Amino acid sequence: MSTATTHTAEHPAGEYHGGLLRWLTTTNHKDIGTMYLTFSLIMFFVGGLMILAVRAELFSPGLQLMQPEFFNQLIGVHALVMIFAALMPAATGFANWMLPLMIGAPDMALPRLNNWGFWLLPPAAILLTLPFTLALFGIGDGALATGWTFYAPLSVQGGMGVDFAILAVHILGISSIMGSINIIVTIFNMRAPGMTMMKLPLFAWGWLITAFLLIATLPVLAGAVTMLLTDRHFGTHFFDAAGGGDPILFQHLFWFFGHPEVYILLLPVWGLMPHVLSTFSRKPTYGYKAQVYSFIAIGLLSVVVWAHHFFTAGMPVPALVYFMFSTMAISLPLAVLFFCWIATMWKGAMTFETPMLFAVGFIVLFGIAGLTGLILADVAADAQYHHSYFVVAHFHYALFAGGIMGVMTGVYYWLPKWTGHMYSEKLGKLHFWLTVVSFNLTFLPQFFLGLAGMPRRIPDYALQFAEFNAISTLGAFVLGFSQLLFAWNIWSCVRGGPKVESRVWEGAEGLEWELPSPPPHHTWEIQPVIK
Amino acid sequence: MTPAFTDADLARRRAASRRLGWLLGAVVLVIYLIGLFIKR
Amino acid sequence: MASCTLETQTAPSAEVNPVAWLLRSLFPPSALLLPGAASAAYNFNFPEPVTPIARETLHIHNEFMLIITVLFVVVFAIMIYSMIKHRKSSGHAPAKFTGPTGALQWFWALIPFAILLFIDFVLMGIPAVQAIINMEDTQTKADMVLKVTGMQWKWQYEYPESGVKFISTLATPRDQIANAEAKGENYLLEVDKPVVLPVGKKVRILLTSTDVIHTWWVPQFGVKRDAIPGFLRETWVLIEKPGIYRGQCAELCGKDHGFMPVVVHAVPEPEYLAWVEAQKAEAKAAAGGADRTWSKDELVAEGKAVYEKVCAACHQPDGKGLPPAFPALAGSKIVSGPLLDMNGKVIKDSHVDRVLHGKAGTAMQAFATSLSDVELAAVITYERNSFGNQAGDMIQPAQIKSLR
Ligand code: HEM
Numbered sequence: 001m002s003t004a005t006t007h008t009a010e011h012p013a014g015e016y017h018g019g020l021l022r023w024l025t026t027t028n029h030k031d032i033g034t035m036y037l038t039f040s041l042i043m044f045f046v047g048g049l050m051i052l053a054v055r056a057e058l059f060s061p062g063l064q065l066m067q068p069e070f071f072n073q074l075i076g077v078h079a080l081v082m083i084f085a086a087l088m089p090a091a092t093g094f095a096n097w098m099l100p101l102m103i104g105a106p107d108m109a110l111p112r113l114n115n116w117g118f119w120l121l122p123p124a125a126i127l128l129t130l131p132f133t134l135a136l137f138g139i140g141d142g143a144l145a146t147g148w149t150f151y152a153p154l155s156v157q158g159g160m161g162v163d164f165a166i167l168a169v170h171i172l173g174i175s176s177i178m179g180s181i182n183i184i185v186t187i188f189n190m191r192a193p194g195m196t197m198m199k200l201p202l203f204a205w206g207w208l209i210t211a212f213l214l215i216a217t218l219p220v221l222a223g224a225v226t227m228l229l230t231d232r233h234f235g236t237h238f239f240d241a242a243g244g245g246d247p248i249l250f251q252h253l254f255w256f257f258g259h260p261e262v263y264i265l266l267l268p269v270w271g272l273m274p275h276v277l278s279t280f281s282r283k284p285t286y287g288y289k290a291q292v293y294s295f296i297a298i299g300l301l302s303v304v305v306w307a308h309h310f311f312t313a314g315m316p317v318p319a320l321v322y323f324m325f326s327t328m329a330i331s332l333p334l335a336v337l338f339f340c341w342i343a344t345m346w347k348g349a350m351t352f353e354t355p356m357l358f359a360v361g362f363i364v365l366f367g368i369a370g371l372t373g374l375i376l377a378d379v380a381a382d383a384q385y386h387h388s389y390f391v392v393a394h395f396h397y398a399l400f401a402g403g404i405m406g407v408m409t410g411v412y413y414w415l416p417k418w419t420g421h422m423y424s425e426k427l428g429k430l431h432f433w434l435t436v437v438s439f440n441l442t443f444l445p446q447f448f449l450g451l452a453g454m455p456r457r458i459p460d461y462a463l464q465f466a467e468f469n470a471i472s473t474l475g476a477f478v479l480g481f482s483q484l485l486f487a488w489n490i491w492s493c494v495r496g497g498p499k500v501e502s503r504v505w506e507g508a509e510g511l512e513w514e515l516p517s518p519p520p521h522h523t524w525e526i527q528p529v530i531k
Numbered sequence: 532m533t534p535a536f537t538d539a540d541l542a543r544r545r546a547a548s549r550r551l552g553w554l555l556g557a558v559v560l561v562i563y564l565i566g567l568f569i570k571r
Numbered sequence: 572m573a574s575c576t577l578e579t580q581t582a583p584s585a586e587v588n589p590v591a592w593l594l595r596s597l598f599p600p601s602a603l604l605l606p607g608a609a610s611a612a613y614n615f616n617f618p619e620p621v622t623p624i625a626r627e628t629l630h631i632h633n634e635f636m637l638i639i640t641v642l643f644v645v646v647f648a649i650m651i652y653s654m655i656k657h658r659k660s661s662g663h664a665p666a667k668f669t670g671p672t673g674a675l676q677w678f679w680a681l682i683p684f685a686i687l688l689f690i691d692f693v694l695m696g697i698p699a700v701q702a703i704i705n706m707e708d709t710q711t712k713a714d715m716v717l718k719v720t721g722m723q724w725k726w727q728y729e730y731p732e733s734g735v736k737f738i739s740t741l742a743t744p745r746d747q748i749a750n751a752e753a754k755g756e757n758y759l760l761e762v763d764k765p766v767v768l769p770v771g772k773k774v775r776i777l778l779t780s781t782d783v784i785h786t787w788w789v790p791q792f793g794v795k796r797d798a799i800p801g802f803l804r805e806t807w808v809l810i811e812k813p814g815i816y817r818g819q820c821a822e823l824c825g826k827d828h829g830f831m832p833v834v835v836h837a838v839p840e841p842e843y844l845a846w847v848e849a850q851k852a853e854a855k856a857a858a859g860g861a862d863r864t865w866s867k868d869e870l871v872a873e874g875k876a877v878y879e880k881v882c883a884a885c886h887q888p889d890g891k892g893l894p895p896a897f898p899a900l901a902g903s904k905i906v907s908g909p910l911l912d913m914n915g916k917v918i919k920d921s922h923v924d925r926v927l928h929g930k931a932g933t934a935m936q937a938f939a940t941s942l943s944d945v946e947l948a949a950v951i952t953y954e955r956n957s958f959g960n961q962a963g964d965m966i967q968p969a970q971i972k973s974l975r
Pocket residue numbers: 048051052054055075076078079082083087146147148149392396399400403404442456457458476479480
């Protein structure tokens with residue numbers, strides 16, 4: 001451990017290991033950030049390809065492309081990949097790259113831990129998907145087929161894909177915990193003199209709450225899946241009624257993690273939004289303190305609402321009422337955030353470069369997620385929505401429009417800073433419009449499918465659901481292929497393009513914009529002045 | 532132009548970070564173990 | 572069956588479906604891929620409610636949808652106004668404020684908050700609590716009980732008062748699913764034996780499961796409740812209108828989760844009572860069958876029917892299974908092993924043991940509780956003499972009866 005402290009002395013600026021070894025051993029926050037983001041982009045396409053196969057199967061009634069077992073494997077692994085290997089690493093990549101720049105620190109506090117945190121990810125991703133490959137060679141019966149929720153006793157009954165997924169979740173969890181610890185200690189200990197907590201950029205605040213949520217809830221998930229593992233192989237009966245256990249206990253433990261997880265995915269994005277909105281409105285952030293308090297309130301509320309994910313499992317009336325109202329209460333701090341975002345734009349001098357387009361698209365579409373979430377909290381109505389396509393639509397408005405489009409906002413916003421080049425604004429705008437239109441084409445019909453009574457996680461459906469499913473599949477393919485534009489735009493921007501200045505955007509404020517673009521390998525060796 | 536952190540300052544901050552890091556790690560372990568023995 | 576006269580209730584209307592029309596005109600190839608029957612009138616909302624709970628739920632849903640639509644329109648109208656007015660290109664100079672200043676601005680900042688508080692806990696909250704209380708009141712003035720048991724991948728229905736009990740499975744032919752045959756009107760939403768309930772009676776429904784969690788859902792009843800192994804959950808319906816109501820399992824329960832529909836025939840009470848009597852007579856006749864000696868051909872013929880209904884989902888119609896999760900019966904050591912021991916008792920882990928008592932920790936359930944003596948004897952005999960298996964022996968329903 002002691003070597004970490006002498007890191008800057010070990011590697012004066014510009015001195016690298018060559019080639020692959022450099023990336024394996026790097027402890028530089030910018031290198032690690034780049035690796036997280038690259039990994040995330042690759043896994044986004046992996047998860048996307050899986051779900052395109054699913055959407056192709058769902059294009060019309062009947063089984064065309066795959067058997068139900070394989071279908072079930074694809075949906076669960078799609079979700080785990082998107083959540084743990086695409087969205088979370090993207091946010092961690094942002095944190096690695098930007099936190100030290102934003103708070104005036106020379107690097108993350110624990111650089112070696114940072115390196116381990118990243119390098120746990122690829123093996124975990126391989127473990128998660130390996131059973132697909134093994135099945136091709138006749139070993140085992142494929143990947144986890146329980147959906148990403150692992151519900152017992154289905155997961156106790158499942159094949160070895162479940163064991164692989166349990167192992168992968170443990171490793172992904174350890175990686176996230178390492179990342180979170182590093183972020184917390186960096187924010188607490190590495191701020192430049194004068195950067196008080198209430199001057200901290202909102203992005204850092206969003207991540208701070210995220211990191212605490214991860215630390216509080218990931219161990220519970222790990223505990224739950226460990227118990228699952230012992231139920232499967234070592235004769236325990238945690239979730240088996242015949243042995244005195246309770247299958248619903250698993251759901252409690254899973255969603256004690258699972259609900260905060262939604263905010264874990266979204267808080268970094270909410271932290272980023274005010275920066276982007278204020279930059280392109282050329283106006284300071286509205287309601288800084290209100291936003292900080294809202295982050296904290298949402299963080300606290302998120303751990304006390306978990307049972308709204310299984311109202312239909314049956315609960316006493318007081319529990320139903322409690323979980324309904326506590327869930328509805330989250331709409332209040334969330335509304336504060338929406339108010340502050342719009343008030344930041346109000347009376348500014350707006351321009352609509354790609355990051356701003358994505359930010360505005362995010363606000364509107366994430367608004368739909370929030371509003372449908374509010375009615376999902378209603379227990380009686382939820383009896384109709386639950387486990388139907390209505391829910392699938394709802395959480396994709398939250399996770400794709402809220403999560404992924406938020407990440408895209410950040411990528412377009414910071415890419416010129418990272419590379420020193422401007423991306424193609426034309427391609428960026430095309431990417432935005434294609435994404436927004438095809439996203440709605442994909443997921444809007446799913447609300448109606450759910451209302452009409454189509455359950456989720458089914459490989460085949462009744463004839464009355466045919467048209468909307470066909471539309472949704474067409475949308476999904478346009479959505480999927482539009483993302484190639486995104487990858488291409490990033491790639492060309494890394495390779496070259498018009499040079500940008502330190503303050504890439506006219507209205508940008510904050511320490512990160514005072515450094516050259518791209519920032520040198522080692523930054524803030526000179527103390528920044530905090531305004 | 533003052534250097535941001537003197538070497539001594541940086542070392543002190545990193546040491547504090549490591550202590551807090553281990554503490555958080557211990558918290559994680561405790562939550563995990565409590566989770567394992569939960570019974571409804 | 573008496574209730575087959577009710578088809579009219581759910582017949583699809585012949586109106587033109589706007590969604591299908593739009594899709595076909597925007598994307599002509601889809602016309603080739605969409606089945607012709609997909610022109611049933613499309614729903615943009617819940618299907619017609621037929622119980623008090625479903626009516627209340629639809630009402631709440633409509634009201635809430637209205638509220639959130641208004642919120643959405645108002646909030647984003649303000650934002651879009653700002654995006655048009657406060658553009659750099661229209662020469663707007665940016666303001667500098669960072670929060671509410673002065674009483675008036677605080678007022679405007681707090682008003683939306685107060686409105687939302689009111690919406691959450693009064694406008695939406697009060698009807699929501701009322702609905703929960705109604706929904707959970709399963710016992711007051713219940714007229715009868717229906718017990719529903721989920722099993723991979725079928726439903727068992729039991730009427731404790733009259734002792735009627737049967738299994739209901741998907742009736743859609745496999746060829747339709749594999750696109751080898753045109754799909755019928757109720758594709759995937761049809762069963763061999765629907766559950767029959769009287770209209771105008773409060774039915775208390777008890778749910779449980781024998782293996783994994785399933786969820787019993789009929790959208791037109793507004794009822795969705797989990798069936799959890801080892802636990803009993805309850806809900807209720809009071810169907811107001813005769814008809815055929817269709818739903819599906821809503822909790823991922825393994826391979827054939829998409830293929831375990833729920834079909835309820837709601838009939839006037841006299842018709843229901845007649846149906847119950849008919850069921851009782853049928854059960855009696857079947858039980859009588861257990862006492863006579865069956866020929867091997869009879870057993871194999873009956874066994875084939877049972878096999879295809881109950882066993883083929885996992886072990887496959889050709890007995891080849893889907894290893895490793897679902898082992899093959901063709902050439903299986905267990906199936907070709909000895910039938911019973913010298914004293915006519917069950918041998919542990921033998922074919923008879925497996926079928927009667929299942930195998931813990933797998934999808935193989937104990938069929939002793941759900942199949943009759945005749946069915947068990949028939950299916951065991953069939954398996955021992957099919958798929959190339961040549962055990963040659965058979966087991967009589969009377970033997971099964973004594974082994975229970
Ligand atoms: C190209 C973009 C995407 C498309 C077209 C898509 C489509 C779908 C569909 C159709 C399902 C439902 C499968 C079923 O229930 O039968 C699904 C499930 C899911 N997706 Fe996505 N998705 C996309 C991106 C994402 C992203 C970015 C995330 C999260 C970060 C995500 C998270 C999930 C989750 C959590 C599930 C539930 C899986 C389960 O039932 O266990 N998806 N997706």
